Amino acid sequence: MLLILGLTVLLTMVIGVPIAFSLGLGGSLALFIGSEVPPLLVIGQKVFRGMESFPLMAIPFFVLAGELMGKSITTKLINFASSLVGHIRGGLSQVTTLSSMFFGGVTGVGVAETAAIGSIIIPAMDKKGYKKSFAAAVVAASSTLGPIVPPSVPMVIYALSVGGSVSIAGLFLAGVIPAILITVFFMIVSYIIAIKEKHPVEGKFSFANVLRSLKEAIWALFMPLIIVGGMISGIFTATEAAVVAVVYALFIGFVVNKDLKLKDLPEYFVNTSVVTAIVLMLLGVSKIASWVLTVQQVPSMLSEILLSVTESPMIFLIIISILLFIVGCFIESSAAIIMLAPILAPVAMSFGVDPIHFGFMLVMNLMIGMITPPVGVILFVATGIADIKFEALIKAIVPYIVVAYFVLLLVIFFPALTTWIPSLLGY
Known part of the structure; x- marks a missing residue:
């Protein structure tokens, strides 16, 4: 069964078949050829159960909140970031990174962040004489902050992929310190490049300008505080927090900023539906493959193999990081999380790795x-x-890639970077 599953998934992926279909086809063929259990019964049950979880409702609502807020507050967040760091040499590159960190607290999706901020920043940097390749690099690298700064859609997907055994709020909190580290290191890299390339210095720091731009951006900055704060205090669950985020986004768009139009809503709903449908399909069909792997005791075998190689949790995490590096180069992140998390999470537990630390490291x-x-x-x-x-x-x-992996190594070797804040709050 394992050989059939592995070969089918690998071959279909090589010829360009979408991951969801590859997983579904591989799992189904393995069941039809090698299982004594009625295949159609297992396929129907697993696909349905993979998509019926109530916490999954958090995904479409978080995505919709990001869609609603993205167009409305992008410029305001950029202006606020500009008031803080725009006076530094190569200020626009600094603004890009800081804006991405702020924007990540609204969308939680990297690609959406690239499109929203990049469409404004890249043309602006081009006009100021920055190389287009550098502008695109800063935007692309900084967009990785979106899924790391809470709230994060990939972290929700991870928590659901491992059966809800890890707190979503705990994963959100785990991203706070690493997100700050990545932001700081990216800004240092941009500053070094700015000196080398003689990027311009624009304007001077003005506290009055900071206050003025903060007043415009404050509503957007409150959003992650409301979501994460509500979850930590127990006022609402992750699913309820996502709904609150949508209501908050509608209030900001229609009442505060008054730049959200009814005619735009269908587009946002369609975009949200597409993203949700992809994730749900992946979660559903992945359960077929996960069932085959579980029946064949793959997590246990993998754990035994790795334990025979090393008993060190750090060496284990480095081995897994190398695996994830290879996978991440070829497979989209959500699909990779859904495929690998159910297999690797139990193995990490056998090594005594903190579930929140491992979950964040994987994401x-x-x-x-x-x-x-x-x-x-x-x-x-x-x-x-x-x-x-x-x-x-x-x-x-x-x-930027080198710096990002350096921060990842810090996260691996110093677990407290991800577990300290969650542990303070009981996670």
């Missing part, structure tokens, strides 16, 4: 994969906006 690793060639999804979005060759972007983004 962060795959997010970096979104800017790693040859199939980094964010890279293709950024090249499309900047209208440059893929090769030019790859050369410019290498320093």
Whole structure:
């Protein structure tokens, strides 16, 4: 059964079949050929159960909240970031990174962040004399902050993929310190490049300007605080928090900023439906493959193999990181999370790795994969906006990829970076 499953998934992926169909076909063939259990019964049950979980409702609502807020507050967040760091040499690159961190607290989706911020920042940087490849690299790299800063859609997907055994709020909180570290290191890299390339210095710092732009951006900045704060305090669950986020976004768009139009809502609903349908299909069909792997005791066998190699949790995490690095280069992050999390999470527990630490490490690793060639999804979005060759972007983004993996190593070797804040709050 395992051979049939593995070969089918691998061959169909190589010829370009979408991941969901590859998993579904591989799992179904394995059942029909090698299982004594009625295949149609297992397929129907697993697909339905994979999609019937009530907490899954958090995904469409978080995505919709990001759609509603994205168009409304992007410029305001950029202006606020500009008031804080725009006066530094190469200020627009600094603004991009800081804006992405703020914007990540609204969308939680990397690709959406690239499109929203990149469509504004890249043309602006081009007019100021920055290289398009550099502008696209900064936008693409900074967009990885979206799924790391709470709230994060990939972290919701991870928690649901492992059967709800990990707290979504705990995963959200785990991202706070690493997100700050990545932001700081990205800004340092941009500053070094700015000195080398003699990027311009624009304006001077003005506290009055900070207060003015903060007043405009404050409603957007409150959103992650309301969501995460409500979950931590027990006022609402992750699903309820997602609904609150949508209501809040509608209030901001229609009442506060008054830039959200009824005629725009169908487009946002369609975009949300597409993203949700993809995730649900992946979750549903992945349960077939997961059942085959569980019946064949793959997690136990993998755990035994790795324990025979090393008993060190750190060595285990490095081995898994190398695996995730390879996977992240070729497979979209949500699909990779759904495929690998149910297998690797039990193995991590056998090594005594904290579930929140491992979950965040896995998500962060795959997010970096979104800017790693040859199939980094964010890279293709950024090249499309900047209208440059893929090769030019790859050369410019290498320093940011190196820095991102350095922060990942810090997360691996110092688990407290992800577990300290959640432990303070009882997770």
